[in-house]
Amino acid sequence: xxxxRTLSGIQPSGELHLGNYLGAIKNWVAEQERYENxxxxxxxxxxxVPQDPELLRERTRSLFALYLACGLSLEHCVLFVQSHVxxxxxxxxxxxxxxxxxxxxxxxxxxxxxEKQGEETSVGLFSYPILQAADILLYQPxxxxxxxxxxxxxxxxxxxxxxxxxxxxxxFVIPEALxxxxxxxxxxxxDGTRKMSKSDPSDFSRIHLLDDPDTIRKKIQxxxxxxxxGIAFDDPARPEAHNLLTIYMLTSGKSKEEVAAECAEMGxxxxxxxxxxxxxxxxxxxxxxxxxxxxxxxxLHGLMxxxxxxxxxxxxxxxxxxxxxxxxxxx
Ligand code: TRP
Numbered sequence: 001x002x003x004x005r006t007l008s009g010i011q012p013s014g015e016l017h018l019g020n021y022l023g024a025i026k027n028w029v030a031e032q033e034r035y036e037n038x039x040x041x042x043x044x045x046x047x048x049v050p051q052d053p054e055l056l057r058e059r060t061r062s063l064f065a066l067y068l069a070c071g072l073s074l075e076h077c078v079l080f081v082q083s084h085v086x087x088x089x090x091x092x093x094x095x096x097x098x099x100x101x102x103x104x105x106x107x108x109x110x111x112x113x114x115e116k117q118g119e120e121t122s123v124g125l126f127s128y129p130i131l132q133a134a135d136i137l138l139y140q141p142x143x144x145x146x147x148x149x150x151x152x153x154x155x156x157x158x159x160x161x162x163x164x165x166x167x168x169x170x171x172f173v174i175p176e177a178l179x180x181x182x183x184x185x186x187x188x189x190x191d192g193t194r195k196m197s198k199s200d201p202s203d204f205s206r207i208h209l210l211d212d213p214d215t216i217r218k219k220i221q222x223x224x225x226x227x228x229x230g231i232a233f234d235d236p237a238r239p240e241a242h243n244l245l246t247i248y249m250l251t252s253g254k255s256k257e258e259v260a261a262e263c264a265e266m267g268x269x270x271x272x273x274x275x276x277x278x279x280x281x282x283x284x285x286x287x288x289x290x291x292x293x294x295x296x297x298x299x300l301h302g303l304m305x306x307x308x309x310x311x312x313x314x315x316x317x318x319x320x321x322x323x324x325x326x327x328x329x330x331x
Contacts, residue, residue: 006178007038007141009082009132012059013046014198016066017206018279019186021286022250027180028145029071037077038139038311039067044082044089045131048124049117065300066209069290074303082135084308087315091134092127094322095160098167099130103159108152133157136175138315143178151177168325171318186247189223192239210287213280220276231263231271248275251282 008028016025028037043060060081067079082088104110107129114121136144136157144154154177161172188194188205196206204219211219224240231241233256248271249259263271293300324330 003034003036004142005036005038005139006143006145007040007136007139007175008145009040009042009045009135010063010067011042011046012056012063013049013051014059015208015210016063017196017198017208018247019196019206020198021070021209022186022247024145024147025067025070025072026250032073032076035076035143037072038141038314039072039077039079040082040135040311041080042082042132042135045128048122048128049113050120061297061300062294064304065290065293066286068293068303069286070209071286074307078307078310078314079303080307080311081304084304085138085311085315087138087312087319088131088134091138091319091322092131094326095130095133095164096127098163099156099160103156104129106152107156109149129153129156130160133160137161137172138318139311140173140314140318141175142173144175145178145180148179151179164322164325168322171321171325187239187243189219191224192241192243207279207283209283210290211283213276216280216283217273217276220272220279223272225268229267231266231268233260244271244275248278251275251278 028039041060041063043056046056046059064079064081068074072079104126110126110128113125117125132153133156136154137160144150144157146154154175158174161174165172165174186196188196188200189207190200190202190205194200198206200206204222207216207219223244225244226238226240228238228241231245232238233242233245235241245259245263248254248263249256252259254262
């Protein structure tokens with residue numbers, strides 16, 4: 001029996017951090033064999049806010065290598081760059097014509113980003129979720145693994161697919177968001193009530209996957225704690241303690257009970273080096289593999305090209321169905 005297909009997209013903006021890894025990528029790797037996975041590096045989404053061209057190129061390349069280094073296997077995943085598959089933008093255009101303005105105007109992420117961009121807000125930022133719907137629907141996936149913050153975009157995608165199917169006949173599979181339960185939500189190192197985020201201005205709020213051991217030790221040394229002795233999970237008054245224990249649990253591979261027992265009597269001075277070592281040990285093999293991959297750009301480009309071809313083969317078929325259904329004359 002064919003495995004269910006998944007698709008997800010990742011923006012090549014900012015560096016990947018421990019929150020991305022423990023909250024998302026690690027789960028994708030653990031479950032990759034159960035699905036036929038498509039992971040798309042969405043460079044065309046990244047340009048909806050200003051990007052430096054050289055940096056965009058570098059981040060796209062680096063993200064591709066980092067995903068492989070984290071353990072996504074090309075046996076189970078097609079890992080590709082959005083702009084290498086022109087079907088995305090073409091289908092997005094078709095979708096802009098069937099998406100009511102007010103559906104797009106309701107998007108929370110748009111409203112938030114518009115606040116920041118002010119007068120510079122582009123039309124692209126507004127139509128961002130429509131391009132996202134095209135990313136997804138081209139591959140006819142059953143599931144879209146995303147974070148909670150993407151729920152509304154996936155709902156919009158489903159609405160667009162239904163509307164298209166109603167008007168032009170059944171072309172698209174209606175996908176489902178695959179949102180994993182809480183637990184692996186990693187918080188900022190400087191504020192245990194806020195998510196670890198690429199866009200936090202402080203570097204000390206997060207650990208990048210490519211941080212060297214010294215930097216990791218320094219960041220953990222400086223991270224926010226409290227003045228209570230003994231470290232415990234699940235105390236609403238101690239968000240930092242909960243977060244740091246969670247990171248320790250996920251990087252050490254120990255159970256929650258084991259970690260709770262081990263750290264119940266510890267002070268921060270004893271716990272912090274332990275945590276830093278555990279993070280360093282988790283990231284070391286990823287960094288090693290990343291360096292190996294990065295030292296062979298030709299090999300990396302070859303993989304990128306092969307994967308883009310695989311993605312194009314699937315995407316082109318769906319796009320052709322959509323063109324036919326809407327009444328475009330074949331060339
Ligand atoms: N909007 C998503 C985010 O910010 C990124 C994204 C683009 C995406 N296209 C997608 C996610 C398709 C899932 C499926 O995280």
